[in-house]
Amino acid sequence: xxxxxxxxxxxxxxxxxxxxxxxxxxxxxxxxxxxxxxxxxxxxxxxxxxxxxxxxxxxxxxxxxxxxxxxxxxxxxxxxxxxxxxxxxxxxxxxxxxxxxxxxxxxxxxxxxxxxxxxxxxxxxxxxxxxxxxxxxxxxxxxxxxxxxxxxxxxxxxxxxxxxxxxxxxxxxxxxxxxxxxxxxxxxxxxxxxxxxxxxxxxxxxxxxxxxxxxxxxxxxxxxxxxxxxxxxxxxxxxxxxxxxxxxxxxxxxxxxxxxxxxxxxxxxxxxxxxxxxxxxxxxxxxxxxxxxxxxxxxxxxxxxxxxxxxxxxxxxxxxxxxxxxxxxxxxxxxxxxxxxxxxxxxxxxxxxxxxxxxxxxxxxxxxxxxxxxxxxxxxxxxxxxxxxxxxxxx
Amino acid sequence: xxxxxxxxxxxxxxxxxxxxxxxxxxxxxxxxxxxxxxxxxxxxxxxxxxxxxxxxxxxxxxxxxxxxxxxxxxxxxxxxxxxxxxxxxxxxxxxxxxxxxxxxxxxxxxxxxxxxxxxxxxxxxxxxxxxxxxxxxxxxxxxxxxxxxxxxxxxxxxxxxxxxxxxxxxxxxxxxxxxxxxxxxxxxxxxxxxxxxxxxxxxxxxxxxxxxxxxxxxxxxxxxxxxxxxxxxxxxxxxxxxxxxxxxxxxxxxxxxxxxxxxxxxxxxxxxxxx
Numbered sequence: 001x002x003x004x005x006x007x008x009x010x011x012x013x014x015x016x017x018x019x020x021x022x023x024x025x026x027x028x029x030x031x032x033x034x035x036x037x038x039x040x041x042x043x044x045x046x047x048x049x050x051x052x053x054x055x056x057x058x059x060x061x062x063x064x065x066x067x068x069x070x071x072x073x074x075x076x077x078x079x080x081x082x083x084x085x086x087x088x089x090x091x092x093x094x095x096x097x098x099x100x101x102x103x104x105x106x107x108x109x110x111x112x113x114x115x116x117x118x119x120x121x122x123x124x125x126x127x128x129x130x131x132x133x134x135x136x137x138x139x140x141x142x143x144x145x146x147x148x149x150x151x152x153x154x155x156x157x158x159x160x161x162x163x164x165x166x167x168x169x170x171x172x173x174x175x176x177x178x179x180x181x182x183x184x185x186x187x188x189x190x191x192x193x194x195x196x197x198x199x200x201x202x203x204x205x206x207x208x209x210x211x212x213x214x215x216x217x218x219x220x221x222x223x224x225x226x227x228x229x230x231x232x233x234x235x236x237x238x239x240x241x242x243x244x245x246x247x248x249x250x251x252x253x254x255x256x257x258x259x260x261x262x263x264x265x266x267x268x269x270x271x272x273x274x275x276x277x278x279x280x281x282x283x284x285x286x287x288x289x290x291x292x293x294x295x296x297x298x299x300x301x302x303x304x305x306x307x308x309x310x311x312x313x314x315x316x317x318x319x320x321x322x323x324x325x326x327x328x329x330x331x332x333x334x335x336x337x338x339x340x341x342x343x344x345x346x347x348x349x350x351x352x353x354x355x356x357x358x359x360x361x362x363x364x365x366x367x368x369x370x371x372x373x374x375x376x377x378x379x380x381x382x383x384x385x386x387x388x389x390x391x392x393x394x395x
Numbered sequence: 396x397x398x399x400x401x402x403x404x405x406x407x408x409x410x411x412x413x414x415x416x417x418x419x420x421x422x423x424x425x426x427x428x429x430x431x432x433x434x435x436x437x438x439x440x441x442x443x444x445x446x447x448x449x450x451x452x453x454x455x456x457x458x459x460x461x462x463x464x465x466x467x468x469x470x471x472x473x474x475x476x477x478x479x480x481x482x483x484x485x486x487x488x489x490x491x492x493x494x495x496x497x498x499x500x501x502x503x504x505x506x507x508x509x510x511x512x513x514x515x516x517x518x519x520x521x522x523x524x525x526x527x528x529x530x531x532x533x534x535x536x537x538x539x540x541x542x543x544x545x546x547x548x549x550x551x552x553x554x555x556x557x558x559x560x561x562x563x564x565x566x567x568x569x570x571x572x573x574x575x576x577x578x579x580x581x582x583x584x585x586x587x588x589x590x591x592x593x594x595x596x597x598x599x600x601x602x603x604x605x606x607x608x609x610x611x612x613x614x615x616x617x618x619x620x621x622x623x624x625x626x627x628x629x630x631x632x633x634x635x636x637x638x639x640x641x642x643x644x645x646x647x648x649x650x651x652x653x654x655x656x657x658x659x660x661x662x663x664x665x666x667x668x669x670x
Contacts, residue, residue: 105396108439114421115439115480117397151650152635262644262660265667292639295632299440307396307443312638319640321630323465333669341642348645 013218018229018237019210023084026197026208027058029167029224030130036220038128038165041097043090048076050090052097055130062087069175069359071368082206085131085199088175089358093288094136095143097127098160105295105307115305122156126163135178135358137168137192138185139288145350146291165216168193172240177359179250179372185356187244189213195221198237209237252357252372253379254343261344264378265336273374274332276367281313283361283369284338289354292319314338339371396633398437398482399423403475404457409548412464413512414473415449417457418481425458426483429490430519431598431626431654435634436460437482438471445631445649446472448486449515451522458483461515461548487634489654491520491598491624493527502533504590506618508609509539510581510601514548516626516653517600521552525559535561536588540581540605543569562588581605582612592617599657600626607665610657620658627652627661643670 013019021029033040034056044053045062055061066077067087074091108115132140140161147157171180171187180186189196194217197208209229212218229237284290294312299305312319314337320327328334346354355371362370405417419425428434433447444466450459464473475481493505505524509517524535537556541547544567557563564584566577577584581601595618599606606625613623629641631649641648644664646655655661664670 115400115482119397147637150636152637154635154637265663265670291637293633293637294640295443295638297437297440297442305440309638312640314639314642319630322628323463323469327629328669330669337642345642345645349642349647 013212013221015212015214015218017212017218018234019212019221019226020229020233021208021210021224021226023058023082023206023208025224025226026084029195029220030055030057032220032223033128033130033165033167037126039125040128040130042130042132042167043087045076049074050076050087051092052094058084061085061131066173067175069177069363071177071362071370072365073368074363081201083199083201085169085171085197086173088171088173088178089133089136089360091286091360091364093139093286093358093360094129094132095139095288095291097129098140098157098164099143099147099154099291099293099311100156102308102310103156105309108305110303120156122159126165127160128165128167130167131169131197132166132193133358134168134170134186134189134193135180135183135356136288137166138180138183138190138356139358140164140166141192142289142350142352142354142356143291145352146289165220166193166213167195167197168213170196170198170241171244172199174244174248175359175363177250177362177370178248178357179252179359180357181245181248182250182252182254182372183353183355183357187248188241193217198240200233200236200240202236204232204236207233209233250359250362250370250372252355252375254353257375257379258344258347260379260382261340261375264382265340267378267381269374269378269381270332270336273335273369274330276369277331277335278366279315279331279334280366281315282364282366284313284315285311286360286364287342288356288358288360289342314341339374342371343375396484396635398435398443398484399426401458401481401483403477403479403481406475406477409461410546412473413461413548414464415459415461416472416475416481417459418483419457420483421480426486428452428458428486430493430523431490431516432486432488433516433631433634433653434458434460434483434485435487435631436462436468436472437484438468438475439480439482441471442468443482443484443632444468444472445487445628445634447516447626447653449518451519453523453526459518461512461518463512484634487631487649488652491517491654493520493523495596502531504534504536504595506536506538506585506588506590506595506597506613508581508585508597508599508601509537510605511541511546512548513599513601513605513626514539517598518549518552520598521556521561525556525561528560534590536590537561537563538581538584538588539563539565540584540601541565541567543567544571544574544576564588580608582608585609585612585616596622596624598624603627603665607662610662610665614657620662621656623657624654625657625661625665626654
């Protein structure tokens with residue numbers, strides 16, 4: 001079956017159409033994506049957390065799982081209700097699929113007195129993600145700006161990103177550290193998905209309202225039996241999303257935030273954060289948009305040379321190494337770099353926020369540093385300082 | 396990301412820890428560049444480092460890179476012999492924009508201020524400017540500061556530029572027994588040089604604190620902030636804007652720099668610690 005085969009079981013669908021499927025039909029959708037040649041991946045349960053993995057049917061998804069998240073804490077709990085998407089996000093984001101944690105760039109061997117290079121071949125099989133979160137789809141768009149849409153695209157990223165099919169699971173159960181509503185990246189899905197699911201389980205039963213995002217999504221859905229969404233389904237979907245926003249207790253005030261941080265480089269708050277920050281780099285590891293990497297050359301006994309790119313972190317001391325020592329030696333300067341990059345200079349560099357509000361950096365910080373709390377504190381200090389300034393001017 | 400293999404065809408020691416290597420591609424033609432840009436040079440098996448081009452586009456022949464021995468990669472590059480292979484990726488980054496004319500189209504004075512090995516990325520620009528001044532009459536002022544007389548690089552070039560009509564002045568932080576020249580910071584040379592601040596552009600490269608004080612002194616003398624260019628450095632690893640190491644505030648310096656105007660945010664960045 002090709003992607004352009006329109007002979008299916010379902011109706012002809014258009015972008016923005018809403019249909020309803022039952023869990024069995026979600027199973028069919030996953031199978032259909034596999035039949036169409038996609039490698040199907042999605043959230044799975046592993047190591048006591050929700051992690052990306054192979055998904056060949058709904059039973060591979062986190063059936064009945066709930067995640068309890070708070071600063072520095074993450075626990076999975078289980079229910080027997082069979083719900084598939086009643087959790088927020090796990091530690092591992094989807095960035096590793098496109099931007100590998102460790103990747104060889106080239107290998108060189110000496111042939112006839114010069115070096116001959118080989119580059120790794122790129123995988124050709126397109127990926128379908130079933131159950132990415134809206135914030136994660138937003139994060140992929142952010143990474144696209146960094147690694148794909150610039151003057152020098154990263155061909156490895158490009159090759160894996162090419163042909164990606166996204167089934168997003170809109171959020172009905174935001175976690176304790178989520179703040180996507182502040183960042184405009186959730187709980188309903190923005191651009192960048194092919195199909196969006198919203199899970200409902202009420203008097204009308206366990207079902208998914210499917211929103212069609214692209215023509216490709218419509219073609220895939222046409223091969224899966226579905227029913228048109230009723231007014232009750234549409235209302236229940238809207239209610240679920242509203243409830244989701246209301247249940248999100250963390251907020252980040254983004255108005256004027258980039259400029260605020262740009263003028264707060266000498267704020268005393270950075271030193272206060274550094275008293276708690278371990279500069280462990282967990283926040284950068286779990287962040288779905290952090291893209292810093294190291295390039296290292298190694299040799300083996302045959303004389304071959306390899307260059308490998310690995311994820312790195314602006315919390316590493318040698319990240320800012322410059323002839324003889326690091327530029328950012330103090331923890332406060334490194335936290336300042338990370339946070340002001342996310343929320344301020346990312347705009348200068350890529351014309352977008354570097355933060356999508358997934359809350360991972362809060363949950364997985366071993367000491368529970370909360371980016372929303374720190375931004376609010378810096379804003380408070382700034383407002384107080386400006387009030388004093390205005391008062392002085394008035395005298 | 397794959398380097399182009401070059402062969403070392405010339406090597407010259409400039410100071411006790413600075414070497415200029417000349418590179419020719421093993422096959423193909425020499426890459427095109429503009430003064431102020433840099434290449435990523437690979438010492439195979441050791442690693443890669445960002446090294447500015449110290450040659451001039453107008454000079455035919457091999458690529459020139461002037462390297463100070465400060466770490467494993469630069470050490471290997473400094474140790475390389477004629478015949479050795481070096482990888483080249485580039486050129487990357489912004490340049491000194493020496494072709495830019497002043498707003499009124501008149502020929503300008505160009506003040507080039509270098510601290511130590513900071514003269515390396517400026518050398519190509521000075522070569523071009525001195526050659527152009529014969530045709531367009533724009534005056535060139537080359538002001539060089541070094542820790543001590545043994546750290547002054549390109550002595551023969553400095554003499555040649557002076558012979559070709561450039562104003563050349565030197566100062567050192569610490570004199571030696573043989574030194575009969577000036578002693579003091581490079582900023583002390585600014586007041587002596589007879590350039591016209593109102594129609595001057597400045598190209599500065601050296602330690603950050605030197606660039607900061609030089610730029611401030613030039614602004615105080617009446618030079619337009621926007622006409623002052625500085626060459627900034629952070630840990631360039633990829634040259635492509637992927638790796639994030641060369642961030643300095645809003646800049647990815649491999650992409651947006653290394654040469655940037657001193658005006659605006661740059662003056663703050665140079666004044667703030669650990670940026």
